[in-house]
Amino acid sequence: MKTILICAALLSAALAAPAQAIDMEVEVSGLTQSEGRVMVGVFSDAGTWLKKGSGGASVEANQQKDGRVLIKLQDLPEGSVGLSVFHDVNGNGKLDSNAMGSPKEPYGFSNNAAGVFGPPKFEKAQFEVKAGARVSVQLN
Template identity: 40%
Template sequence: MRMAHPSLATPFLSARTARALALAGACLALGQAHALDLTVEVKNTKADKGPVLGAVYGSADSWLQFSKAVQSGMAPVSGDKAVMVLRDLPAGSYALSLYQDENGNGKLDTNLVGIPQERTGFSRDAQGNMGPPRFQDAVVELQSDTTITIQLR
């Protein structure tokens, strides 16, 4: 008669297996603790003129290149404000770019020289000089669930 392997015959975990499972659980909990929410209160919108669209960027190299955004979102406008919640972001440094899509075409409309024709806004209410602000001027640090306010202009 064959005996089952001793580690399979007992209902208890070995100390080594228990430590490994505890470490795996701690790592999983730590990973979940770093999934943060960024709530963006957008002010100075035009009522009934379309939703606010936005993107979150994680570096100066990706800044304002929508295809390289960490995350994007959309928020309906209610009166003169909108609230956008961006979920499950890792802790870190981010900059946001927003605009109100007043005509609902899904893109930021500009004139012939590239000046936006729809309301725009950036985190930290950063403003550029003869163009958009620099990434560094719009950076916000996300270390916990955070709420920021951005004014559209």
């Protein structure tokens, strides 16, 4: 009986433990300039999609080779996420847009999702996070 109680306690503790954070890589292609930074935003649900990220990373664009750069994402939550990527050419920390609201800097999304008259829905960009995986994003 004591063994059963110990096993039950261990199982209960394991189930109550927080989910393990996951690391993965994003390969961004389509870079045509080496100025600025390539920025990746991580979004964990449709309610915060493109508004409030749950993480992210960036690298200097001059680290590119043949128009590609590799960015490591760390401590991602388990489950589904969507990525927003852009090349901040002028280094001001934001995606610049023209008077009509269209982006003036190269951008892309996970799954190479595209929207109609605006950004794609979260559901088009979301994917399951897998440790050690590499996701590819093509900049427009």
